[in-house]
Amino acid sequence: MLSxxxxxxxxxxxxxxxxxxxADDFPGGWEAxxxxxxxxxxxxxxxxxxxxxxxxLDWLEAEACATxxxxxxxxxxxxxxxxxxxxxxxxxVVDCPVDxxxxxxxxxxHAAEGFYGDPGNGGNSxxxxxxxxxxxxxx
Amino acid sequence: MSVHDVIVVGAGAGGGVAAGVLAEAGKSVLLIxxxxxxxxxxxxxxxxxxxxxxxxxxxxxxxxxxxxxxxxDLDGREHTLRPHEDAYQNNATGVGGxxxxxxxxxxxxLPGDFEMASTYGVxxxxxxxDWPIGYADVAPYYDRAEWEIGVSGDSVGSAKQWPRDKDYPxxxxxxxxxxxxxxxxxxxxGWPTLAVPLLINSTPYAGRPACIHCQHCIGFACPVDAKxxxxxxxxxxxxATGRAEVVTEAMVEQVDTVGGRVVGVTYVDRDDQRQHAxxxxxxxxxxxxxxxxxxxxxxxxxxxxxxxxxxxxxxxxLQGHYYPGAVGLMSEQVHxxxxxxxTTAITKFNHGNPDVIGGGMIADEFVVLPxxxxxxxxxxxxxxxxxxxxxxxxxxxxxxxxxxGPVQEIxxxxxxxxxxxTVRDRWGIPVVRLSGATHPETVRTAEFMYAxxxxxxxxxxxxxxxxxxxxxxxxxxxxxxGTARMGDDPASSVTDRWSRVxxxxxxxxxxxxxxxxxxxxxxxxxxxxxxxxxxEHIARAW
Numbered sequence: 001m002l003s004x005x006x007x008x009x010x011x012x013x014x015x016x017x018x019x020x021x022x023a024d025d026f027p028g029g030w031e032a033x034x035x036x037x038x039x040x041x042x043x044x045x046x047x048x049x050x051x052x053x054x055x056x057l058d059w060l061e062a063e064a065c066a067t068x069x070x071x072x073x074x075x076x077x078x079x080x081x082x083x084x085x086x087x088x089x090x091x092x093v094v095d096c097p098v099d100x101x102x103x104x105x106x107x108x109x110h111a112a113e114g115f116y117g118d119p120g121n122g123g124n125s126x127x128x129x130x131x132x133x134x135x136x137x138x139x
Numbered sequence: 140m141s142v143h144d145v146i147v148v149g150a151g152a153g154g155g156v157a158a159g160v161l162a163e164a165g166k167s168v169l170l171i172x173x174x175x176x177x178x179x180x181x182x183x184x185x186x187x188x189x190x191x192x193x194x195x196x197x198x199x200x201x202x203x204x205x206x207x208x209x210x211x212d213l214d215g216r217e218h219t220l221r222p223h224e225d226a227y228q229n230n231a232t233g234v235g236g237x238x239x240x241x242x243x244x245x246x247x248x249l250p251g252d253f254e255m256a257s258t259y260g261v262x263x264x265x266x267x268x269d270w271p272i273g274y275a276d277v278a279p280y281y282d283r284a285e286w287e288i289g290v291s292g293d294s295v296g297s298a299k300q301w302p303r304d305k306d307y308p309x310x311x312x313x314x315x316x317x318x319x320x321x322x323x324x325x326x327x328x329g330w331p332t333l334a335v336p337l338l339i340n341s342t343p344y345a346g347r348p349a350c351i352h353c354q355h356c357i358g359f360a361c362p363v364d365a366k367x368x369x370x371x372x373x374x375x376x377x378x379a380t381g382r383a384e385v386v387t388e389a390m391v392e393q394v395d396t397v398g399g400r401v402v403g404v405t406y407v408d409r410d411d412q413r414q415h416a417x418x419x420x421x422x423x424x425x426x427x428x429x430x431x432x433x434x435x436x437x438x439x440x441x442x443x444x445x446x447x448x449x450x451x452x453x454x455x456x457l458q459g460h461y462y463p464g465a466v467g468l469m470s471e472q473v474h475x476x477x478x479x480x481x482t483t484a485i486t487k488f489n490h491g492n493p494d495v496i497g498g499g500m501i502a503d504e505f506v507v508l509p510x511x512x513x514x515x516x517x518x519x520x521x522x523x524x525x526x527x528x529x530x531x532x533x534x535x536x537x538x539x540x541x542x543x544g545p546v547q548e549i550x551x552x553x554x555x556x557x558x559x560x561t562v563r564d565r566w567g568i569p570v571v572r573l574s575g576a577t578h579p580e581t582v583r584t585a586e587f588m589y590a591x592x593x594x595x596x597x598x599x600x601x602x603x604x605x606x607x608x609x610x611x612x613x614x615x616x617x618x619x620x621g622t623a624r625m626g627d628d629p630a631s632s633v634t635d636r637w638s639r640v641x642x643x644x645x646x647x648x649x650x651x652x653x654x655x656x657x658x659x660x661x662x663x664x665x666x667x668x669x670x671x672x673x674x675e676h677i678a679r680a681w
Binding site: 019020021022024026044045081084104105108109111112113116117118120121129130132133134135136137138139 | 183184185186187193194195196351352353354355362363470474508509510512513514523524525528529530532533536537
């Protein structure tokens with residue numbers, strides 16, 4: 001899965017998705033299939049943003065290392081959220097070839113599509129998000 | 140070259156009705172449709188690609204490649220668009236057209252909707268006009284559409300505002316929890332409510348079953364064929380006569396003339412071969428944008444600017460519907476999953492409002508898909524990531540109510556369809572170029588209705604209300620209308636009171652193009668009614 005990304009990029013992506021949709025008493029984004037959704041979309045409608053993801057994920061890792069001394073995926077959740085809040089506000093230290101805040105916004109949209117979209121798109125495994133919110137398909 | 144009595148271009152709401160009436164009147168009919176036949180399973184329940192949410196595409200035609208349009212934005216920038224992009228103003232293609240996937244609201248226009256200019260005056264810069272016909276001229280055909288296609292509604296409630304000779308053939312689709320809650324709110328405000336009339340079977344009707352109240356109505360095809368349109372009624376009747384031939388995946392390039400007189404059409408078939416078909420009468424029902432394109436593309440030495448366009452009127456006055464609405468976080472659960480979801484309308488604001496022209500209907504909203512809720516219904520200040528966003532979805536998907544509705548637009552002659560000078564579609568045909576915007580008075584009316592939406596939710600128990608205020612834009616989309624409007628004066632209209640193109644006794648239009656104004660209601664029942672009326676006229680005259 002996600003063979004278009006390096007292993008390091010995949011680790012960062014997985015950590016990012018699980019902060020966009022964190023686990024609580026329902027699964028987080030990754031467990032619910034957001035990675036499977038992205039894997040399919042990166043070969044389809046989102047093929048044009050794969051390069052942005054490569055750049056954005058490498059950058060996020062560099063930014064985390066520069067500001068915390070630790071790999072993004074290895075940070076505690078609260079520290080990851082702190083990094084992401086600064087990304088959201090454009091308060092970053094490492095230069096990035098793409099707009100980091102825009103990359104983060106797009107990743108949040110894509111994660112939501114994978115999590116709340118229909119399971120036919122590869123995410124929302126077994127309709128878990130629909131059970132969570134109370135959307136039932138009866139016919 | 141094939142020869143027929145009548146050629147109908149477009150198998151949507153209007154074209155299917157015309158084909159049915161004419162085939163039953165004994166005419167041989169060729170119906171040409173650019174899309175495919177669409178069985179229910181051909182219209183996927185893809186939440187990211189449907190006519191309610193076109194994030195990456197949609198679930199009918201036209202295909203995303205080879206069908207561009209050009210849009211000129213309000214700053215004069217040109218954009219070449221694909222069909223699923225908003226400003227393309229798309230409507231579904233396929234047998235059945237947009238009605239294959241519609242929400243099926245079955246509104247008549249009010250008597251006053253036909254008399255907007257004489258009621259309100261004509262604001263500067265607007266092309267607002269009265270229709271050349273009135274409600275009484277259309278009413279018998281509303282009856283036919285309601286009975287022959289099938290509408291569920293509240294006859295007694297409707298008759299308080301609409302003179303009607305016949306009741307609806309079916310009682311209203313049942314209320315759901317959201318409807319019950321907003322009815323209480325309306326009662327608190329003293330606003331009368333009306334069950335939304337729907338082209339959906341509340342009981343078995345005409346050999347097809349009743350609605351099963353699923354959650355995938357608008358934007359999708361009905362899994363039990365309880366949603367009614369011309370495709371499963373009048374077009375089925377046309378086919379049963381043996382006199383109707385339906386050619387799909389065929390693109391009409393132009394209406395052909397000889398010596399200035401309409402003789403048929405040229406189309407490109409599914410094998411990319413150009414075909415010529417001949418008929419005594421041609422009926423255009425391709426939708427307000429594509430019908431205008433076809434008229435403009437049908438040039439000849441006698442008609443250098445296209446058919447019906449001697450006075451530069453074709454393609455002007457494009458209208459759709461502003462759809463202001465509000466979202467409210469309620470103190471109780473409102474979503475019970477009972478579809479289609481739209482149940483309850485307020486029609487007291489369609490006319491007679493202080494300081495605005497016209498008005499609009501407002502109603503509770505269809506069952507909302509979770510991803511659409513995420514994309515469009517979250518409070519503006521809620522983070523789009525993190526535990527708080529997930530918690531809001533979890534706690535409040537079933538506690539958010541929505542009311543919204545179509546505003547009667549004030550037409551502008553500069554809101555228009557022309558032909559792009561350079562961009563061609565996959566068949567090499569010049570494509571639509573969209574430009575301009577509605578008249579600013581439309582925005583004022585929409586702002587008025589936007590405020591009413593919030594007021595209604597507040598009275599219904601909303602703890603918090605949010606939404607997007609209306610902004611000046613070009614309107615069209617699924618409710619597209621006005622580009623070949625009716626009138627008695629050929630200098631300011633394209634079609635006459637029988638939907639016949641001025642100067643051509645054998646060229647008719649049977650879609651929203653002929654609407655002079657587009658009502659403060661979903662337009663499809665009027666499109667169907669006027670198609671009945673035009674087709675009867677053809678059957679009599681030819």
